[in-house]
Amino acid sequence: MSALILTSVLGVLLLYLGLFGQKKLLVPVGVLGLLAAIGLFVMDRSINVPMFAHMVSFDRAGWLFSCGMLVVTVLIFLFGADYYARQEENVAEQYALMIFSLTGALLLTSYTNLLMLFLGIEILSIPLYIMAGGKRDSMRSSEASFKYFLLGSFASAFLLMGIALIYGVAASFDLGVVKEVALRQLVQPDILFTLGCFFVAIGLSFKVAAAPFHFWSPDVYEGSPTLITAFMSTVVKMAAFIGLYRFVGITQMPPTLGKALLVMTIFTLMIGNIVALRQSHFKRLMAYSSIAHSGFLLMAVLSQAPNTAQVLFYYTFTYSLATVGLFILMTLAKRAANGDEHIRIFRGLFRAKPWLGVVMLLLMLSLAGIPLTAGFVAKYQIFLLAIGADLIKTTVFAVLMALVGIYYYAVVIREAFTPSEEAPALVVSPVNLLLISVCGISVVLFGLLPGYLQ
Amino acid sequence: MLLIALLLVPFLAAAVLLVARPDGAARTIALLSSFITAALAILLWVRYPGNNVTLLDLAWMPSWGLRFTVGYDGTGLLFLLLTGLMFPFIIGAGRSEGADRPALVNALLLFTQSALFGVFMAQNAFLFYIFYELSLVPLFFLLLFWGSAVPGRLGSAKAVTMRFFIYTLLGGLALLFAIAYCVVQEPSHSADFNALHALRLPGDVQIWLFWALFLAFAVKLPIFPFHSWQPDTYTSAPLQGTMVLGGVLLKMGLFGILRFVLPIVPEGVEFWRSTVIWMALIGALYAGIIAFRQRDLKRLVAYSSLSHVGLLCAGLFAQNTYGISGSLYQAFAHAVLVVCMLYLVGAIQRRTGTTDLEAMGGLKHRAPRLAALFFLVMLNAVALPLTQSFVGEWLMFNGLWQRDGWMAFAAVTTIILGAIYMLYAYQRVMLGPENAKLPQAGDADQHDHLVLVPLIAVSLVLGVFPAPVLNLLDGSVQQMLSTFTALY
Numbered sequence: 001m002s003a004l005i006l007t008s009v010l011g012v013l014l015l016y017l018g019l020f021g022q023k024k025l026l027v028p029v030g031v032l033g034l035l036a037a038i039g040l041f042v043m044d045r046s047i048n049v050p051m052f053a054h055m056v057s058f059d060r061a062g063w064l065f066s067c068g069m070l071v072v073t074v075l076i077f078l079f080g081a082d083y084y085a086r087q088e089e090n091v092a093e094q095y096a097l098m099i100f101s102l103t104g105a106l107l108l109t110s111y112t113n114l115l116m117l118f119l120g121i122e123i124l125s126i127p128l129y130i131m132a133g134g135k136r137d138s139m140r141s142s143e144a145s146f147k148y149f150l151l152g153s154f155a156s157a158f159l160l161m162g163i164a165l166i167y168g169v170a171a172s173f174d175l176g177v178v179k180e181v182a183l184r185q186l187v188q189p190d191i192l193f194t195l196g197c198f199f200v201a202i203g204l205s206f207k208v209a210a211a212p213f214h215f216w217s218p219d220v221y222e223g224s225p226t227l228i229t230a231f232m233s234t235v236v237k238m239a240a241f242i243g244l245y246r247f248v249g250i251t252q253m254p255p256t257l258g259k260a261l262l263v264m265t266i267f268t269l270m271i272g273n274i275v276a277l278r279q280s281h282f283k284r285l286m287a288y289s290s291i292a293h294s295g296f297l298l299m300a301v302l303s304q305a306p307n308t309a310q311v312l313f314y315y316t317f318t319y320s321l322a323t324v325g326l327f328i329l330m331t332l333a334k335r336a337a338n339g340d341e342h343i344r345i346f347r348g349l350f351r352a353k354p355w356l357g358v359v360m361l362l363l364m365l366s367l368a369g370i371p372l373t374a375g376f377v378a379k380y381q382i383f384l385l386a387i388g389a390d391l392i393k394t395t396v397f398a399v400l401m402a403l404v405g406i407y408y409y410a411v412v413i414r415e416a417f418t419p420s421e422e423a424p425a426l427v428v429s430p431v432n433l434l435l436i437s438v439c440g441i442s443v444v445l446f447g448l449l450p451g452y453l454q
Numbered sequence: 455m456l457l458i459a460l461l462l463v464p465f466l467a468a469a470v471l472l473v474a475r476p477d478g479a480a481r482t483i484a485l486l487s488s489f490i491t492a493a494l495a496i497l498l499w500v501r502y503p504g505n506n507v508t509l510l511d512l513a514w515m516p517s518w519g520l521r522f523t524v525g526y527d528g529t530g531l532l533f534l535l536l537t538g539l540m541f542p543f544i545i546g547a548g549r550s551e552g553a554d555r556p557a558l559v560n561a562l563l564l565f566t567q568s569a570l571f572g573v574f575m576a577q578n579a580f581l582f583y584i585f586y587e588l589s590l591v592p593l594f595f596l597l598l599f600w601g602s603a604v605p606g607r608l609g610s611a612k613a614v615t616m617r618f619f620i621y622t623l624l625g626g627l628a629l630l631f632a633i634a635y636c637v638v639q640e641p642s643h644s645a646d647f648n649a650l651h652a653l654r655l656p657g658d659v660q661i662w663l664f665w666a667l668f669l670a671f672a673v674k675l676p677i678f679p680f681h682s683w684q685p686d687t688y689t690s691a692p693l694q695g696t697m698v699l700g701g702v703l704l705k706m707g708l709f710g711i712l713r714f715v716l717p718i719v720p721e722g723v724e725f726w727r728s729t730v731i732w733m734a735l736i737g738a739l740y741a742g743i744i745a746f747r748q749r750d751l752k753r754l755v756a757y758s759s760l761s762h763v764g765l766l767c768a769g770l771f772a773q774n775t776y777g778i779s780g781s782l783y784q785a786f787a788h789a790v791l792v793v794c795m796l797y798l799v800g801a802i803q804r805r806t807g808t809t810d811l812e813a814m815g816g817l818k819h820r821a822p823r824l825a826a827l828f829f830l831v832m833l834n835a836v837a838l839p840l841t842q843s844f845v846g847e848w849l850m851f852n853g854l855w856q857r858d859g860w861m862a863f864a865a866v867t868t869i870i871l872g873a874i875y876m877l878y879a880y881q882r883v884m885l886g887p888e889n890a891k892l893p894q895a896g897d898a899d900q901h902d903h904l905v906l907v908p909l910i911a912v913s914l915v916l917g918v919f920p921a922p923v924l925n926l927l928d929g930s931v932q933q934m935l936s937t938f939t940a941l942y
Contacts, residue, residue, distance in 0.1 A: 307517075370591065371584040377515070380580075383634040384518060392635070399627045406623050407616070410594075414612060417598060450515055 003040040003066070004056070004106055006033065011099035018092020026095050027081040031074055033099075038070045054174060055113045061309030062109040064453075065242045068317040069109075069235045073102050075324050075435055076231055082429050083227045083331065094134055097127035098231060105239035114163045114173040117200075117243060121159060121207065124239055125152050128232065132224040144223025151206070151216045159203025165196030166251075175250050182252045194254040200247060201257060207240035208294045209287075211267040221287035222341075226334070229283060230327040233290045234320035241294075241312055245301050253304070261302055266397060269295030273404040282330050282343050285408065286323065289367060292405055293319055299398060300382050303389035311381045314453050318374035318446055322363045325439030328432055329360055336426045343412050348420030356426065359440030360416050366443040368409040369402055374446040456498050457509050457524045460534065460571045463491050464541075468564035475557045481548060484560035488542040491567070495538025502531055504929055508577055519637040519645030523577040528930035532782055532923065533574040533709050537702050540789050541567050544697045546905050547797050554600065559694065562592040566698055573706050579633045580645040582713065586670075586706060587626050593695065593703070594619050600692035614690040621683040625670035629714075632666035636718065651717040651937075664722030667714045668730070674707035675763045677730075678737025688756035693800045696752070700759045700792040705785050707763075711770055712778075712934075720938055723773070731768045731857070735864040738764025742871030746878065751802065751809040754879055755795045758835070758872065762788050765868055768861065769850030773938065777853025778931050783923055784846025787834070787913065791843060794831040794909050798824075801902055802883060807893055811879065816888030824898040825884045827906045832880050834913045836873040841917040 010033035017025050041063060050057045058066065077095070084091045104123025111117045129152060133145025167173060169192050170181040185193050202213065209217040221229045253261070272292030279285040293315075300311050330341075337345040350357030366375035379402060386395045428436075446453055467487035471480055508525035526534060545563060548556065569592075572585030597618060601611030637645050640653055655663065673680045688696050716723055738761045745757035766788065769781035801824060803809050806817065818825040837843040847869055855862035898906075916923060 365591075371587045376584075377518075380630065380634065381518060383631060384638060387635050387638045395631060395634075399631045403620065403624050403627050407620055410616060410619055414598060414616070417595065418612075 003037045003044065004103065006037050006040060007099055007103045007106065010034070010037070011096045011103065014092055014096040014099060018090075018096070023088070023091055026092055027077055030077045030095050030099070034070050034074045034077065038067055038074075041067050041070070050112065055116045056107065056110045057112045058110045061242065061245075061313065064310070064313045065109040065238055065316075066106050068313060068320070069102060069105050069238050072234045072238070072317070072320045072324060073098065073231075075321075075439070076227060076234070078431055079230070079324070079328050079331075079435055080227055082432055083225075090134075090136075094131060094227075097131050098228075101125075101127040101131070101231070102235060105235055108239040108243040111243070111246070112175045114166065114175070114178065117247065118156075118160060118163055120239075120243065121203070122156060124236065125156065125207075128152075128228075128236065131228045131231070132220055134225045134228055138223070140223040141225065142223075144220045147223075148216055148220045155203045155206035155213070158199045158206075162196045162199025162201075162203060165192050165199065169193040169196065175246075179250050179252075182250065182254075185254060186252065189254060194256055197247075197251045197254060197257050198260065201244070201261065204240060204244040204247060205264060208237060208244060208297070209291050210264050210294050210298060211271040211291065212264075214268070214271065214291045214294075217291060218284045218287040221290070222281065222283045226283070226327055226331045229286070230324050233286065233323050233327075234316075237290065237294070238313075238316040238320060241297055241301070241316055242309070245309060245312055248301055249304055253302075258302070261298065262391075262394065265295055265298040265302060266394060268292070268298060269398055269401040273401040273408075276408045277404065279408070280343055282341050282345070282412075285343065285412070286326065289405070289408070290323075292401065293367075295401070296379060296382050296398060299386045299391065299394060302391065303385040305385050305388055308385060311378070311385055314374070314446075314450060315378040315382065317453060318366065318378055318443055321439045321446075322366045322375065322443050325359065325363045325436050325443075326367075328436055328439075329356065329363075332426050332428060332432065343415050346412065346416040347418055348422070349416040349426075351419050353426055353428070356428070356436065357416055359436050361413055362440045362444055364409045364413050366447070368406045370406070372444065372447050374443045374450070377447055377450045455509075456494055456501075457526070457571075457575050460491055460494050460498075460538070460575070461524075461568055463487055463494070464564040464571070465568040468561040468568065471557045471561035471564070477555065477557050480557040480560045481545070484545045484564055485542065487564060488545050488567070491571075492538045492542050495535050498526070499531060499535055499926070502528075502926070504528075506930075506933075511577075514581075517643070518580070519578075519640070519643050520580040521578050521644075521646060522581060523646060524572075524575040524581075525577045526575055527933075528926050528928070529709070529712055529782060530574050532786065532926055533705055534571060536705060536786055536789050537567060537570045537574060540697075540701050540793060543793050543797075543905055543909060544694055544701065547697060547793070547800065548694055549901070559596070559600065559692075562596045563694060563698065565592040566596075566703070570702055570706070574709060577648075578646050579636070579650055579714070582647075582710075583626070583630055583633055586629070586710070587623075589703060589706070590619065590622055590626070593698070596695040596698075597687065597691050600695065601690040602692075604686050604690045611690055614686045618683050618687040621673055621680075625673035625680075628666045629670035629710075632663055632714075635663065635666070647713060647717075653718065655719065657721045660719040660722035661725050662722075664715065664719045664726055667719060667722075668711070668726075671707040671710040671715065672767075674710070675704050675767055676707075676760070677734050677764065677767050678740060679733070681737060681741075681760055684760055685753055685756045688759070689750065689753045693796055696756075697793050697796050700756075700796065701789040704759075704763060705789065708766060708770060708781065708785050711767070712782075716770075716773065717934065717937070723771070727771055727773070728858070731771050731854070731861055734764040734767040734771070735861060735868070736764075738762070738768070738868040739864060739871065742868050742875065746871070746875040748875075749811050751811055751814075751879065751883070752796075752799050753809075754811070754875065755792070755799060758795075758875065759788070759792055761868055761872060762791075765847070765850060765865055768865065769853055772850070772853040772857045772861075773935070774853050774856050775931060775935060776849045776856065778935070779924060779927050780846050780849025780851075780853055782927050782931075783920065784843065784850060786923060787842035787846050787916070790909050790913050791831070791834055794906060794913075795835065797902075797905055798828050798831060801898070805893075805896070811882045813891070814883045814889060815886040816884070818884040819888050821897040824902065827898060827902065827910070828880060828884060830910045830914075831906070832876050834910070834917075835876045837869055839917075840914070842913040842920070844917060845920045 107120035129149040135141035276288035366373035369379040506527040512522040569589035576582035597615040741760035748754040
């Protein structure tokens with residue numbers, strides 16, 4: 001509870017620092033604040049204690065996700081020191097908005113009331129719409145911001161409509177009551193309730209970029225500042241998935257909704273992986289890869305086994321580590337290549353900086369799911385869950401799609417290990433080197449010892 | 455501890471090479487490491503008590519069935535020995551002069567060796583899978599960095615590498631799915647081979663699960679019609695890479711069939727047996743005919759390996775004492791043969807500057823000792839009695855005969871085809887009038903003798919006296935067959 005308050009205050013504090021022109025203090029203060037929040041979470045033993053008048057309650061999964069998101073945000077903040085080094089104006093706003101967005105994400109991990117779900121989504125999203133347009137002089141960035149805002153508002157409207165319908169049946173926003181109603185629905189289905197769940201699921205699928213609600217993600221990923229793209233594909237994804245997982249768990253998934261989600265899963269896997277094959281622009285590639293990973297995660301959401309939340313956490317957290325590392329690498333390579341974002345900017349990376357080449361290899365292998373990296377353990381667990389839930393054919397399909405995924409990751413790896421005539425002149429600051437190394441080493445470490453993320 | 459040492463020695467040596475990049479001393483360090491592992495493998499053999507040994511069992515990720523369980527039985531020991539004994543020659547085959555980044559090459563080779571040891575000692579399906587996939591990563595780079603273009607469509611080294619990588623991973627992922635399925639079905643969610651072998655899945659499940667399990671190994675071996683990556687990859691890969699692929703790596707396929715397919719889905723095997731055997735035999739015949747038409751010596755070796763491998767798989771699926779022992783025995787012989795053949799291809803290429811058979815001829819006049827070595831290797835390749843290949847092929851032939859006369863007939867035909875294309879290749883390279891256009895080349899030097907003579911000696915000795923290897927296999931094969939016959 002104190003952690004929630006701390007993050008809200010931290011955002012305001014960062015705004016004030018910006019107001020008084022203390023640009024140098026932003027990152028240290030932000031990181032210290034986030035570390036303090038992690039500390040509060042670790043000290044806090046109030047698991048499963050209802051807070052704020054039964055609005056929020058952290059269970060074990062919510063606790064794990066919250067800590068994970070805070071850690072990832074710390075990494076992004078540290079990267080931000082370098083990313084915003086040459087920008088003088090509006091830096092504080094970016095950081096503050098990110099913290100606000102994070103606060104929304106924390107609510108999504110722990111909501112016990114449908115209103116809190118809506119609030120969480122909105123607090124998460126509205127700063128994101130602004131952040132996507134962070135490069136004010138870039139058309140692409142403005143386009144991304146506008147597109148995201150417009151489509152996001154539609155999704156929020158669906159979400160609200162769904163919540164209203166569920167309220168119409170259950171006469172309460174409280175998830176405890178909704179759960180009882182949902183149990184009764186299994187015997188005596190009510191079309192309004194099913195429709196309500198369906199609408200909420202649509203609103204949440206928009207956030208996780210599941211097909212057919214994924215159209216925004218490549219454009220927004222491409223147009224946004226890379227730092228924000230990294231935030232969107234990691235923290236936002238984690239938050240949206242824990243939100244969706246809780247919702248699906250509580251409403252017990254009316255059979256029709258279950259089928260709809262299954263179809264969405266299959267489409268997401270297919271579109272994400274197949275379209276990624278044709279991408280040569282790195283950020284778009286990462287966007288489609290993110291959609292593809294959403295497909296795998298949806299399989300876990302569908303299974304609803306006792307350890308699903310743990311698997312989701314393991315998957316999203318290790319995915320986030322790999323993604324943050326890759327986006328940092330990409331920013332460095334992009335600078336060396338004068339703003340190009342084609343995957344050829346990685347050519348010759350291994351020759352120029354062998355260690356960065358190796359780390360890139362590790363991160364990519366983790367995304368592709370090759371053994372001894374965390375990505376492999378994550379995928380394997382998803383397959384186990386899905387087979388346990390009797391989704392055999394979907395699993396076979398997912399396995400095939402994982403193979404397609406390996407191809408486009410291998411193309412990037414191949415690029416990094418192909419020697420080029422002119423080696424990329426990468427300038428790596430010590431902090432960035434540390435961040436990239438931490439990401440690379442941790443995906444291997446968590447792959448070898450996954451027990452530490454339980 | 456010996457097993458752990460087998461895993462670690464090549465791994466650490468590779469890590470040293472990778473970090474320090476001592477290009478001058480790279481080959482020496484790699485050779486030293488491979489001699490140590492060879493000695494360790496032999497020590498393992500000497501100490502083998504004659505039954506299934508589990509040496510180490512550590513919990514790793516027990517909730518998903520993964521335990522770090524390593525051990526071996528007779529068949530596992532055979533493959534461990536094979537890996538241990540082949541690598542000194544494979545590494546030795548590399549020339550120190552004029553090598554491109556030798557530290558990196560040798561590091562990648564040693565990484566592969568470490569992963570291969572892992573595969574052959576794993577007693578847990580999941581652990582097996584991890585090592586199985588890991589063996590692929592160093593090869594990916596070996597092919598990517600040192601592969602040469604193959605003439606024809608899709609022929610660039612990059613394209614060949616990707617095709618190999620994707621093909622093999624397709625099989626690997628099917629295997630992963632099958633393992634996950636079995637682990638979910640297994641009551642205690644264990645992935646230990648003992649637990650999985652005791653699993654009795656319903657018949658209809660076994661029939662489709664068979665393919666999920668078999669696909670990985672069918673691609674790895676490869677069996678017709680999953681072979682289309684093989685000729686290009688073998689041709690494109692650097693010589694040492696092809697030696698690893700053909701000599702040792704594909705044996706993972708046989709070992710996998712032995713560990714997974716035969717014991718876990720016996721009803722599936724019963725159902726698909728004749729289909730698989732015929733697929734393998736058709737592939738063997740087809741590759742034999744194509745090998746005859748090849749102009750490129752390295753490609754000819756690739757197709758000849760494809761033909762031999764078809765026979766190995768058929769022998770294994772005959773699933774009787776003769777068939778399995780023969781197949782495993784021949785696996786050893788084939789490794790020796792492939793390394794010898796490829797070494798000769800390299801030696802000939804160095805002397806003539808080409809691997810094109812049309813451009814060669816009469817090399818015997820200039821390099822009589824090389825011709826003699828080639829001749830001895832060829833005797834092994836055509837399975838002449840008193841060579842190692844003869845023993846294996848004779849046993850497999852017997853095993854197939856017990857199943858079906860026509861299968862045995864097809865098997866014999868592949869052996870005859872093998873004799874034809876090998877003799878024809880020898881004739882075109884060594885005999886006939888001397889080709890004046892070829893550069894002046896020296897005879898076999900000390901390096902050639904050091905690599906080839908021990909291997910030829912092994913193939914002749916084990917051809918006359920096969921008992922040591924057959925005894926090693928006997929216990930494990932009998933035990934496996936008895937559990938199988940107890941079912942039916």
